[in-house]
Amino acid sequence: MDLSKVFIIFSLFVSFSSxxxxxxxxxxxxxxxxxxxxxxxxxxxANLTVDDFAFSGLGVAGNTTNIFNVGLTEAFDNTFPALNGLGLSMARLDIGVGGVVPIHSHRVSEVILVIEGTIIAGFIGSDNTAYFKTLNKGDIMIFPHTLLHFQVNVGDVPALAFVSLNSANPGFQFTTASLAANDLPTEIIRKITLLDAAQRT
Incomplete structure (x- = not known):
């Protein structure tokens, strides 16, 4: 069998299996x-009603009284059960003046839509190239799956944005918290991060 036939069969198999x-x-x-x-x-x-398919939680501002001055309101499968198995979710981001969504990643892609305010949003590619831009009302930006990304409110008013993710439970991992809140010995953290013990705490 020649390579062109193998390629065609493989292409059909991939298209059907995906x-x-x-x-x-x-x-x-x-x-x-x-x-x-x-x-x-x-x-x-048989026990479901239309109310099981509606969610009002994103209409309420999130609590921004924390170290990052950001409130995250999730519409994930654990808060909006109708999303289970559908491969999508949403969240509301309330970012106070000077607030930041710290650098983090998750296992899926994300689209952000700015509703109010001005933020800088960006991600870091696997080649360590940083892609970041100032976003204003009506702007959107994509963050490819698994890549580190962030948002910072650089305006003089609170910012509001909505994000959509292609999983009912996207899984968040905040880089700083993961490094500081784990139970690895300090010596290992120092070696793998180049942070000394004082910087870790």
């Missing part, structure tokens, strides 16, 4: 059972 199909319309999470790698088990559709 197609997403579902045998049910939705799977509202049932929290009576533990989450699995595929999400939560489904509640009985």
């Amino acid at each position: 197609a997403t199909t579902s045998v049910i319309d939705f799977c509202v999470a049932d929290f009576n059972f533990p989450v699995t790698p595929a999400g939560y088990p489904c509640r009985n559709p």
Whole structure:
């Protein structure tokens, strides 16, 4: 068999195997059972109402009285069970003046839409190139999956943004907190980060 035929067969196999199909319309999470790698088990559709498919939590400003001056309100599968298994979620970011969403990553891609204020948003590519830009009302920016990214309010009023992520539970890992709040011995942290003991605390 020549290479062109192998390529065509491989291409067809990939296209068929990557197609997403579902045998049910939705799977509202049932929290009576533990989450699995595929999400939560489904509640009985006979017990659902339209209210199970609506969420009002993003209409309320998040609490920004913290060290980062930022409030995060999540519409993830654990707060909005109808998202379970659908591969998407949203969150509201309230960023006070001078506030920052610290550098972090998650296992999925993200789109941010600025509603009010002015922020600098950016990410760092795997080649250590920094991509950052000042965003104003109506601007959007994409953060590719797994890459470190951040947002900083550089305006003189509080900023509001909404983010959309392509997972019902995207998993956040804040770099600073992960380095400072783990139980690795200080000597190992010093070696892998070049931080001394005083800088870690």
